[in-house]
Amino acid sequence: MAQAETTAPEAPVSNLASEEEAAKFKLDPYLVSLMLHEPFFSHVLRGFDKISSDSVPTAGIGVKDQNVFLVWNPRFLAALEPIRVRGLLKHECYHWIFKHCTARKQDPHKLWNWATDLAINSIISENELPEGGLIPGQSLDLSQLEDPSQKEKWQKVSDLIESFPKNKASEWYFAELSKDDDVKETIEGSGDGEVVFMDDHGEWGDMSEEDRQIVEGKIKKTLSDAVKKCDRAGQWGSVGSETREKLRSMVSDEVPWETLLRSFCGMTQRANKRRTMKRINRKYPYIHAGIRANHTASLAVYMDQSASVSTQDIELLFGELNNLGKKIDFHLFPFDTSVDEENSIKWRKGQKPPAVRSRSGGTSFHVVQEHFHKNIDRFDGMIVLTDGECGDPGPSRKRRAWVIVPGRKLYFDPHSNDTVIQMKGRSDS
Numbered sequence: 001m002a003q004a005e006t007t008a009p010e011a012p013v014s015n016l017a018s019e020e021e022a023a024k025f026k027l028d029p030y031l032v033s034l035m036l037h038e039p040f041f042s043h044v045l046r047g048f049d050k051i052s053s054d055s056v057p058t059a060g061i062g063v064k065d066q067n068v069f070l071v072w073n074p075r076f077l078a079a080l081e082p083i084r085v086r087g088l089l090k091h092e093c094y095h096w097i098f099k100h101c102t103a104r105k106q107d108p109h110k111l112w113n114w115a116t117d118l119a120i121n122s123i124i125s126e127n128e129l130p131e132g133g134l135i136p137g138q139s140l141d142l143s144q145l146e147d148p149s150q151k152e153k154w155q156k157v158s159d160l161i162e163s164f165p166k167n168k169a170s171e172w173y174f175a176e177l178s179k180d181d182d183v184k185e186t187i188e189g190s191g192d193g194e195v196v197f198m199d200d201h202g203e204w205g206d207m208s209e210e211d212r213q214i215v216e217g218k219i220k221k222t223l224s225d226a227v228k229k230c231d232r233a234g235q236w237g238s239v240g241s242e243t244r245e246k247l248r249s250m251v252s253d254e255v256p257w258e259t260l261l262r263s264f265c266g267m268t269q270r271a272n273k274r275r276t277m278k279r280i281n282r283k284y285p286y287i288h289a290g291i292r293a294n295h296t297a298s299l300a301v302y303m304d305q306s307a308s309v310s311t312q313d314i315e316l317l318f319g320e321l322n323n324l325g326k327k328i329d330f331h332l333f334p335f336d337t338s339v340d341e342e343n344s345i346k347w348r349k350g351q352k353p354p355a356v357r358s359r360s361g362g363t364s365f366h367v368v369q370e371h372f373h374k375n376i377d378r379f380d381g382m383i384v385l386t387d388g389e390c391g392d393p394g395p396s397r398k399r400r401a402w403v404i405v406p407g408r409k410l411y412f413d414p415h416s417n418d419t420v421i422q423m424k425g426r427s428d429s
Helices: 017-022 026-038 038-047 074-078 083-099 108-118 148-164 171-181 182-187 209-233 241-251 257-267 309-323 365-374
Strands: 047-050 061-066 067-073 270-280 289-304 328-335 345-347 381-386 397-405 418-422
Touching: 017 074, 026 038, 026 083, 038 047, 038 083, 038 148, 038 171, 038 209, 061 083, 067 083, 083 108, 083 209, 108 171, 148 182, 148 289, 148 418, 171 182, 171 270, 182 397, 209 241, 257 289, 257 418, 289 309, 289 365
Parallel strands: 047 067, 289 328, 289 381, 381 397, 397 418
Antiparallel strands: 061 067, 270 289, 328 345
16 A cells, blocks of 8 residues: 655745845855854865755755765755854754764664754754754644644654753664654655755765765764864864764774773783694704793783772673683782782683672772782783772883773873773763
């Protein structure tokens, strides 16, 4: 059975400028204004081809021949207040930055379009958005709908969006919109070519994998340049601190903490050599026994007992240690202002992460260092799981890794034998 087409409300395109006003509209002054007041978005927009066209009802971005372009309807933009033109340009930049038209595209596409708009409009000031835009926590303008049955359908959509919190990811809004079949059918059933509540996503065409990789490389390069420029100048305009951190993480070339941990454990391994006739001696084949090297390591793992080191942090660390080779032994020592020898554990691959919490006092890295140096012949290196908030214990005679729990940092500069590993929670990855 063919599905009946649903007519969507068209609040954002109900008031268009006249042809004469549109002919006078120029985008350049707004680009200059962005350069002065919004340097981040100004830098991003420099990489866009800019096209004025009445082929789209409002505005949108697209990708063609590995190039990104911004297309806008001059009658739509000419009717907006200057501050709302600026908001619309920022909105389109975010679509590009967050890869909504490349890597993160999802089906059904109209539902995904709505979800991306809801996510983006959460981080742009409402007074900058064109009227009728999709904003979590706000109802839709249904005043133009006269058919009671259509209005009832869209009222359900409106109520759902009004119940949404702000600052969720596009995938979250997409999942929530998908839960209700009526809502999903109403949005997906709106006529092709119609623009619902703000910008046009009709140019989000399919790309080959090769084109996608090239375009995403351009995105990261443009974004990286913009982030570095704004950080150097200390000028981000209206981009909030939380969004700045997200943008920095998107262009960061830092090595994942799990990789750093595996690398540290690998570097502490020693080769135990023994002669065996089962291996050929390269210098004197079949005359002398060859040498077999057995790589092993024994690491002391000191776990900070302060409340800021959670059970989840312990599970994250030992989940990674469990992925390491069978030849590494880990000896776990809880500590606060002293090292707890009584509750120490010898832990090897395959065991469950130990949820040890035997103390709850203060923290001293000096007692850890003293304990390690007293037992230095037993261990090839040490790992300290901690919040980092304590004084410098001085240099270590063997390799030492400071594994810092999410949201904290080491209070002092590391020494030459130190490796600092900043953990991230699973939700931060």
